[in-house]
Ligand SMILES: [Zn+2]
């Protein structure tokens with residue numbers, strides 16, 4: 001599927017693919033749209049919506065559907081954590097907390113730092129880059145990584 005681009009309306013795209021804009025989908029897209037450039041776990045989104053009586057499984061299922069449709073991108077953290085953000089159509093990378101799996105978007109891309117000489121004739125067609133570390137919340141709780 002073609003991913004959502006920067007100026008495209010996610011609700012329109014979903015409908016154009018034959019999906020109904022159900023209450024849960026509308027609420028999820030609304031949060032993701034007003035927070036473009038931020039990632040959320042299914043749990044984060046569930047916390048924000050649980051007053052509406054929504055089930056966690058509904059949140060999760062709809063996020064996965066939006067991901068399959070290229071409307072939302074999935075950032076895989078360590079320990080099988082998954083974060084979701086609205087596709088921005090804009091190349092960027094992520095910081096991932098090794099303790100809680102929280103993710104943050106960063107705009108810098110290290111590709112521009114590699115000199116022509118370093119490429120040694122290699123033609124890059126893609127790259128993956130993420131920084132793992134400790135998020136401010138976990139640092140506050142004086143997290144220390146345990147072996148194993
Ligand atoms: Zn953390």
Ligand SMILES: [Zn+2]
Pocket residue numbers: 037038039085092093094104105106
């Ligand atoms: Zn991101």
Ligand SMILES: [Zn+2]
Pocket residue numbers: 091092093108109110111127129
């Ligand atoms: Zn990059």
